[in-house]
Amino acid sequence: MTKPLILVTNDDGIVAPGIRVLVEIASEMGEVVVVAPDSPQSGQGHAITIHDPLRLKKVNIFPGVEAWECSGTPVDCVKIAKHVVLKDRQIALCVSGINHGTNASINILYSGTLSAAMEASVENIKSIGFSLDDFSFDADFKPCRPWVQRIMQYALEQPFEGGKLLNVNIPKLQADQILGMRICRQADARWVENFIEGHDPSGQPYYWLTGEFINEDHGEDTDIWALRNGYISIVPSMHDLTDYKSIRGLKGLSLLSAEQHL
Amino acid sequence: MTKPLILVTNDDGIVAPGIRVLVEIASEMGEVVVVAPDSPQSGQGHAITIHDPLRLKKVNIFPGVEAWECSGTPVDCVKIAKHVVLKDRQIALCVSGINHGTNASINILYSGTLSAAMEASVENIKSIGFSLDDFSFDADFKPCRPWVQRIMQYALEQPFEGGKLLNVNIPKLQADQILGMRICRQADARWVENFIEGHDPSGQPYYWLTGEFINEDHGEDTDIWALRNGYISIVPSMHDLTDYKSIRGLKGLSLLSAEQHL
Numbered sequence: 001m002t003k004p005l006i007l008v009t010n011d012d013g014i015v016a017p018g019i020r021v022l023v024e025i026a027s028e029m030g031e032v033v034v035v036a037p038d039s040p041q042s043g044q045g046h047a048i049t050i051h052d053p054l055r056l057k058k059v060n061i062f063p064g065v066e067a068w069e070c071s072g073t074p075v076d077c078v079k080i081a082k083h084v085v086l087k088d089r090q091i092a093l094c095v096s097g098i099n100h101g102t103n104a105s106i107n108i109l110y111s112g113t114l115s116a117a118m119e120a121s122v123e124n125i126k127s128i129g130f131s132l133d134d135f136s137f138d139a140d141f142k143p144c145r146p147w148v149q150r151i152m153q154y155a156l157e158q159p160f161e162g163g164k165l166l167n168v169n170i171p172k173l174q175a176d177q178i179l180g181m182r183i184c185r186q187a188d189a190r191w192v193e194n195f196i197e198g199h200d201p202s203g204q205p206y207y208w209l210t211g212e213f214i215n216e217d218h219g220e221d222t223d224i225w226a227l228r229n230g231y232i233s234i235v236p237s238m239h240d241l242t243d244y245k246s247i248r249g250l251k252g253l254s255l256l257s258a259e260q261h262l
Numbered sequence: 263m264t265k266p267l268i269l270v271t272n273d274d275g276i277v278a279p280g281i282r283v284l285v286e287i288a289s290e291m292g293e294v295v296v297v298a299p300d301s302p303q304s305g306q307g308h309a310i311t312i313h314d315p316l317r318l319k320k321v322n323i324f325p326g327v328e329a330w331e332c333s334g335t336p337v338d339c340v341k342i343a344k345h346v347v348l349k350d351r352q353i354a355l356c357v358s359g360i361n362h363g364t365n366a367s368i369n370i371l372y373s374g375t376l377s378a379a380m381e382a383s384v385e386n387i388k389s390i391g392f393s394l395d396d397f398s399f400d401a402d403f404k405p406c407r408p409w410v411q412r413i414m415q416y417a418l419e420q421p422f423e424g425g426k427l428l429n430v431n432i433p434k435l436q437a438d439q440i441l442g443m444r445i446c447r448q449a450d451a452r453w454v455e456n457f458i459e460g461h462d463p464s465g466q467p468y469y470w471l472t473g474e475f476i477n478e479d480h481g482e483d484t485d486i487w488a489l490r491n492g493y494i495s496i497v498p499s500m501h502d503l504t505d506y507k508s509i510r511g512l513k514g515l516s517l518l519s520a521e522q523h524l
Contacts, residue, residue: 045337046307046371053460053468075307075372076471083455084469106384108503109308110337115371122368122452154515165505166512183512185504190384193345198315206315207346209338234515236508241370242447246422246498250445253416253496 004030004092004156007081007120011041011074011099011112014061018098021141022130023062025149026095029156034067035081037074037112042101044073044112046119056080074116082123093155094120097130098148100139104131104169104223104233105187105215114167114237121165122239126155129165133227134172143175147232151181167235171227179230186235187222189215266292266354266418269343269382273303273336273361273374276323280360283403284392285324287411288357291418296329297343299336299374304363306335306374308381318342336378344385355417356382359392360410362401366393366431366485366495367449367477376429376499383427384501388417391427395489396434405437409494413443422498429497433489441492448497449484451477 006026010019014036026032038057055071068085070077074096082088099113108114113129120127130148132139151168167186171178191211198206215224223233268288272281276298288294300319317333330347332339336358344350361375370376375391382389392410394401413430422428429448433440453473460468477486485495 040313043310043312044307045309045377047309047335048305048307048372048471050305050471051302053462053470054457055466056469073309079455079471080457080469084457084459106501109377109380109384109501110310115307118371122371151515158514181516183509183516185506185509186502188502193341195316195342195346197346200315204317207318207342208315209310209312209341234512235503236505236512237503238505238508239368239371239503240448240450241497241499241501241503243427243498243500244447246500247445247447249422250428250496250498252420253413254443254445 005089006030006032007091007094008032008034009036009074009077009096009116011037011044011116013037013040014059014067014069016100017137018100018132018141021098021145021148022095023065025145025152027065029152030092032065033081033086034062034065035070035077035085037077038069038071041074041112043110045110046075046115047073049073049076054080056084074112075119078116078119091125093152094125094127095130095152098141098144099131100137101135102131102133102169102227103129103167104227105189108167108186108237117165118239127165128152128155128168130168132170132172143173143178144170147178165237167237169223169227169233171230173230177230178232181232181234182226184223184226184233184235185221187215187224188217189213189224267351268292268294269353269356270294270296271298271336271339271358271378273299273306273378275299275302276321276329276331278362279399280362280394280403283360283407283410284357285327287407287414289327291414292354294327295343295348296324296327297332297339297347299339300331300333303336303374305372307372308337308377309335311335311338316342318346336374337381340378340381353387355414356387356389357392357414360403360406361393362399363397364393364395364431364489365391365429366489367451370429370448370499379427380501388422389427390414390417390430392430394432394434405435405440406432409443427499429499431485431489431495433492433494435492439492440494443494443496444488446485446488446495446497447483449477449486450479451475451486
């Protein structure tokens with residue numbers, strides 16, 4: 001039996017410790033190919049590179065595993081992996097991460113980790129974005145391992161039943177403190193921005209984005225609730241952004257056009 | 263009565279002809295403030311700038327209209343507009359575009375134009391992304407004008423009834439050939455990538471992203487159908503990416519965790 005082909009990527013860059021965990025776990029389950037950014041790409045969202053060429057370089061970072069670093073965004077990495085590196089071979093699973101820092105709630109929009117996974121789902125590939133709620137470079141990924149292993153195994157064995165992308169966030173806890181996994185919805189939270197204002201060495205003003213994450217969604221079925229209560233959150237997510245509930249309410253707008261010649 | 267405050271942005275950059283159309287129309291309806299990228303930002307998706315400072319410069323481009331160019335992405339522009347330029351004043355409407363090129367279907371993910379509008383919707387601001395199905399710099403925006411005017415007026419007067427972001431795409435047709443507006447869902451289409459491979463002057467290989475847009479969604483309720491049949495497409499869109507239909511099917515995964523101690 002041929003082993004399933006697993007594509008591994010991330011947004012923290014190919015040398016970030018988090019991706020190594022995914023490579024090691026994936027290697028026990030299938031043939032692994034890594035295509036990841038050659039530099040940190042946090043906050044790149046679903047950006048793609050269209051005005052510049054991309055560079056792709058084979059690297060020997062993970063023993064026995066084919067790995068490539070790419071100059072582009074996380075989404076670029078998935079595109080170039082599928083079409084250049086893997087020449088349209090069938091990919092059984094794409095895993096992205098483990099991100100250093102949570103990507104729960106609205107962060108799915110800003111996250112390169114999740115956008116890479118979403119790009120794979122657009123390409124009809126099962127995909128999972130993993131994030132640990134710890135921003136530090138030397139975050140302890142050991143408690144994540146059995147859970148990541150379990151979720152990846154499930155994804156390889158089971159159909160996702162409609163959802164093709166899982167947004168998995170893991171709380172910063174010891175292994176025996178993690179209470180389990182919860183299937184959640186995305187919390188309706190957001191960032192309240194703040195800009196640090198300063199002046200550069202030549203006296204010109206600059207603004208540096210920072211902010212505070214605000215969750216006013218008190219539902220107990222959200223990813224934020226799960227994380228704050230000791231659970232791993234799993235949100236099945238999708239790339240159809242249509243707000244179906246609003247279609248009917250807007251019919252008045254479409255009728256306007258029939259009423260009068262413009 | 264105070265005039266409604268309208269924020270105008272885009273992703274083609276502040277000097278692109280498409281934004282001028284929005285500024286002119288918005289100026290007839292309210293107080294207009296423009297904050298737009300100082301360079302083209304197509305394909306930036308929901309990227310934000312976290313590792314570099316942003317620059318913000320007042321410019322005199324639109325007669326009688328306050329305008330700022332920003333060094334960041336379209337999403338950065340909305341964030342800095344709200345919190346630095348407008349100091350959290352109430353924004354009645356954010357309009358983004360008119361993009362030179364369509365942003366129907368899956369392009370909502372890649373588009374800086376739509377991501378800027380979506381960022382405004384995350385901030386609880388009504389917002390509309392406008393795109394014309396014509397990539398050329400000297401695209402003729404005249405046929406768009408009465409429709410854009412109509413849709414913006416509607417947005418200012420009516421609640422969106424649940425949806426806060428409209429993705430509006432306009433076909434490349436003469437004014438009298440446009441048949442009207444249709445409220446649609448996002449077509450389930452995607453790009454099939456192709457990479458142009460070459461070598462740079464020093465002999466190093468590069469890969470340049472290009473692709474073909476493939477629509478295998480034959481529904482007549484999609485944005486692509488509307489555009490191809492002479493209609494303006496309006497897709498109410500949202501930033502909750504939860505795939506609610508898949509939550510139940512994944513319960514087996516969450517049960518796994520209770521069954522055995524990891």
